[in-house]
Amino acid sequence: MADTHILPPPTQVGLATPPRPAAAGIVISNLALRYGARSIFTGLSLDVAPGAFIVLLGTSGVGKSSLLKIVAGLAKPASGRVTTTNGQSLSGHVAYMGQTDLLYPWASVIGNVMIGSRLRGQRPDTARAEHLLARVGLADRAHALPSELSGGMRQRAAIARTLYEDRPIVLMDEPFSALDTFTRAQIQDLAAELLQGRTVLMITHDPLEACRLGHHLVVMSGTPAQLGPPISLRGTTPRALDDPELLRTQGELMKLLTPQAPE
Amino acid sequence: MNSARMIALRRIARPLITTGVLIAIWWAFTRISQVPAYLLPGPASVAEALWHQRTLLMWNTLTTFNEVALGLLIGTLLGAACGLVIVFSPLMQRWLMPILLLSQAVPIFALAPLLVLWFGFGITSKVIVAVLVIFFPVTASFSDGLRRTDRGMLDLATTMNASKFSILRHVRLPAALPAFGSGLRVAAAVAPIGAIFGEWVGSSSGLGYMMLNANARIETDVMFAALFVLAIMTVLLWVVVDRGLKKLLYWVPDTTGAPI
Numbered sequence: 001m002a003d004t005h006i007l008p009p010p011t012q013v014g015l016a017t018p019p020r021p022a023a024a025g026i027v028i029s030n031l032a033l034r035y036g037a038r039s040i041f042t043g044l045s046l047d048v049a050p051g052a053f054i055v056l057l058g059t060s061g062v063g064k065s066s067l068l069k070i071v072a073g074l075a076k077p078a079s080g081r082v083t084t085t086n087g088q089s090l091s092g093h094v095a096y097m098g099q100t101d102l103l104y105p106w107a108s109v110i111g112n113v114m115i116g117s118r119l120r121g122q123r124p125d126t127a128r129a130e131h132l133l134a135r136v137g138l139a140d141r142a143h144a145l146p147s148e149l150s151g152g153m154r155q156r157a158a159i160a161r162t163l164y165e166d167r168p169i170v171l172m173d174e175p176f177s178a179l180d181t182f183t184r185a186q187i188q189d190l191a192a193e194l195l196q197g198r199t200v201l202m203i204t205h206d207p208l209e210a211c212r213l214g215h216h217l218v219v220m221s222g223t224p225a226q227l228g229p230p231i232s233l234r235g236t237t238p239r240a241l242d243d244p245e246l247l248r249t250q251g252e253l254m255k256l257l258t259p260q261a262p263e
Numbered sequence: 264m265n266s267a268r269m270i271a272l273r274r275i276a277r278p279l280i281t282t283g284v285l286i287a288i289w290w291a292f293t294r295i296s297q298v299p300a301y302l303l304p305g306p307a308s309v310a311e312a313l314w315h316q317r318t319l320l321m322w323n324t325l326t327t328f329n330e331v332a333l334g335l336l337i338g339t340l341l342g343a344a345c346g347l348v349i350v351f352s353p354l355m356q357r358w359l360m361p362i363l364l365l366s367q368a369v370p371i372f373a374l375a376p377l378l379v380l381w382f383g384f385g386i387t388s389k390v391i392v393a394v395l396v397i398f399f400p401v402t403a404s405f406s407d408g409l410r411r412t413d414r415g416m417l418d419l420a421t422t423m424n425a426s427k428f429s430i431l432r433h434v435r436l437p438a439a440l441p442a443f444g445s446g447l448r449v450a451a452a453v454a455p456i457g458a459i460f461g462e463w464v465g466s467s468s469g470l471g472y473m474m475l476n477a478n479a480r481i482e483t484d485v486m487f488a489a490l491f492v493l494a495i496m497t498v499l500l501w502v503v504v505d506r507g508l509k510k511l512l513y514w515v516p517d518t519t520g521a522p523i
Binding site (some may be wrong): 069072073074091092094095096097099100102104105106115116118119120121146147154171 | 274413415416418419420421422423424425426429430433434437438440513514518
């Protein structure tokens with residue numbers, strides 16, 4: 001069956017932040033998922049080194065979100081397992097960002113950033129939340145309600161909430177797909193900067209987004225789905241929008257992902 | 264005059280104008296049609312009855328208010344509890360749901376005389392009738408709200424290692440509050456009906472009791488006066504509940520004023 005793709009840590013020169021002390025990668029081994037008689041994927045394996053930013057691409061319905069949910073511990077696979085590179089269970093090591101910002105509409109922005117503490121019955125760390133809000137440029141909107149913010153601001157609040165959790169692994173399911181192109185580019189810059197040093201597994205439909213942010217790109221395709229050979233990009237992220245390597249890889253991805261029209 | 268004060272003034276003026284016009288039409292109709300006062304008393308004689316019977320009206324209003332308030336409180340608590348139980352315990356849902364439906368299927372008109380027979384002419388039987396009409400809308404809307412929590416919000420809380428109870432308290436309950444509020448609004452509007460109906464069946468005080476007596480003595484003006492007080496009470500109750508819910512649900516955007 002499919003062999004394990006081992007994705008090494010980022011190789012940029014002069015990495016802004018070295019991998020975090022508590023860094024952990026992801027080991028996905030021999031994962032299978034079935035819905036009734038239909039096999040979504042079998043024998044899926046992927047080895048993500050600590051600190052690597054992996055982008056998972058694929059057409060709708062191929063099983064990317066299901067894979068991410070299994071990694072996040074939100075769904076159970078038919079067989080196979082997911083652990084950290086230290087051999088631990090992923091529970092408590094991952095932070096999750098969904099397709100929408102998932103801000104709770106009844107809580108203020110800062111209340112949303114600290115929602116993890118509240119949910120675990122811990123004391124919220126207001127100083128840290130304020131610091132994170134300042135880093136995403138929302139210091140003056142801390143007490144606003146999510147409904148009072150623009151789409152870009154809401155996504156920035158979601159990033160601050162993800163960072164507040166301070167987990168070594170961050171899972172993102174098309175987190176910026178609801179934003180317009182220009183706001184999206186801006187949020188990508190912010191995400192690339194703030195997620196440095198964490199292990200990231202991100203799903204996207206957008207080849208440009210993949211090429212701007214990823215150290216390694218993996219294409220998921222077929223039924224049952226398989227992971228293609230990883231495409232690795234050099235240079236620091238976020239890559240410039242007119243970076244020649246980015247444009248070349250983006251074209252390559254478009255060819256890979258666009259279904260052939262029937263003759 | 265600044266525009267904010269103008270708007271406030273208009274808001275007060277509108278219901279006053281509506282009421283004034285209605286009273287004028289009523290007055291003109293009784294004047295022109297020559298309908299006897301025992302069938303349709305004019306506004307003046309109703310106002311007179313309101314004034315003459317003010318002490319009696321006050322005491323009877325107090326009784327009815329107590330029944331409605333107690334019924335609303337108990338009915339809401341019971342309704343919320345039933346909603347929680349049927350959502351989180353499939354076993355309890357199977358056992359409880361037929362009983363809940365049965366309580367609504369049996370007409371309250373058939374049940375009320377029995378309740379009066381069992382619980383007496385006092386306040387208890389009326390509170391029970393009120394509870395019976397109140398709790399079901401609360402249960403139905405609250406359980407609907409609890410079932411429809413956004414999947415993503417629950418997933419997020421799960422990855423944050425929240426306990427089941429913590430997810431209920433911090434995610435499911437607040438997310439179900441708007442639906443609960445809709446049920447409570449319905450409950451507040453129908454609560455007085457339950458209490459008054461209980462009083463009509465058999466009572467020793469209350470606005471319904473007063474109406475029943477006035478009806479028997481063909482004191483139609485007193486009947487109208489009691490009805491008027493009841494209407495005011497119902498509207499005020501609804502306004503208080505509606506305002507309270509709007510405060511509680513400050514985060515729910517009201518899009519009615521937004522351009523389409």
